[in-house]
Amino acid sequence: MRAWFFLVLLLPLPAQAGAVMKSTKPWSNATVPYQLSADILKTAYTQSKDCTGWAKWKASPAHKACKAMNDWHRRTGVRFVARDGLGSVQIYLNPHATSATVGQLPIGNQVNIQPGANYGSILHEFGHTLGLAHEHQRADRATYLNLQPFLQTYLETCGMKLDTVCNDVRSAFPEREMRLTSDYDPCSLMHYLANQGPRHKEDPRWSRIFTLTTKGKAAEKACLPQFAKLEKRCRKIVQKCAISDRDAWTVRRFHGLE
Ligand SMILES: [Zn+2]
Numbered sequence: 048m049r050a051w052f053f054l055v056l057l058l059p060l061p062a063q064a065g066a067v068m069k070s071t072k073p074w075s076n077a078t079v080p081y082q083l084s085a086d087i088l089k090t091a092y093t094q095s096k097d098c099t100g101w102a103k104w105k106a107s108p109a110h111k112a113c114k115a116m117n118d119w120h121r122r123t124g125v126r127f128v129a130r131d132g133l134g135s136v137q138i139y140l141n142p143h144a145t146s147a148t149v150g151q152l153p154i155g156n157q158v159n160i161q162p163g164a165n166y167g168s169i170l171h172e173f174g175h176t177l178g179l180a181h182e183h184q185r186a187d188r189a190t191y192l193n194l195q196p197f198l199q200t201y202l203e204t205c206g207m208k209l210d211t212v213c214n215d216v217r218s219a220f221p222e223r224e225m226r227l228t229s230d231y232d233p234c235s236l237m238h239y240l241a242n243q244g245p246r247h248k249e250d251p252r253w254s255r256i257f258t259l260t261t262k263g264k265a266a267e268k269a270c271l272p273q274f275a276k277l278e279k280r281c282r283k284i285v286q287k288c289a290i291s292d293r294d295a296w297t298v299r300r301f302h303g304l305e
Pocket residue numbers: 055056057063171172175181
């Protein structure tokens with residue numbers, strides 16, 4: 048898989064770094080050009096060609112995409128500017144996948160949003176746009192996580208198999224070499240959930256992907272207070288609600304803003 052076109056898939060039910068992979072490039076001048084597709088703009092019933100006026104739009108994929116860019120901007124200082132062209136992040140409505148390319152690519156930057164995608168998933172995808180990898184793919188994860196045996200087996204046996212599960216395992220679970228990391232962050236928006244509806248519905252083992260080690264539990268206890276004011280579903284490890292302090296720090300540092 049060519050690193051410059053590394054698509055990270057987020058399946059509908061699941062998931063959730065302060066970590067940046069070695070091959071990932073930051074956005075020049077800490078500015079991300081974006082273009083909303085006609086399809087996605089239609090979901091907000093707007094005449095606008097970009098995010099201008101988004102706060103007044105009806106709840107829709109376009110509204111969530113613009114809100115997500117605004118949230119990342121407020122937390123990191125990175126700017127999103129509407130601009131057409133090959134180098135811009137193309138934001139599409141996609142019936143099949145909610146996904147994003149990672150960091151700045153010369154061409155082919157995109158965010159795909161499923162019509163029913165929740166806000167946390169979309170915020171997560173824009174984290175990839177800003178260069179963040181999955182926290183649980185850090186090379187030091189074994190200090191903090193115990194992967195369930197079935198997942199470890201997949202990692203060892205998938206090889207080049209092309210079935211859906213192996214494609215997902217290869218893209219979202221191997222350890223990756225990172226160029227920039229914060230302390231390990233179980234509270235990251237970029238960490239997958241430990242417990243959830245099964246990521247692959249036909250196999251209930253996928254409802255529990257890992258457990259925390261003693262050090263993982265200590266890291267969780269230390270990071271959770273930042274979410275004290277959020278609703279209950281967000282006050283837990285690997286939440287899927289908000290940009291964590293370390294997520295924001297990593298993006299700022301990666302773009303020379305820290
Ligand atoms: Zn992801």
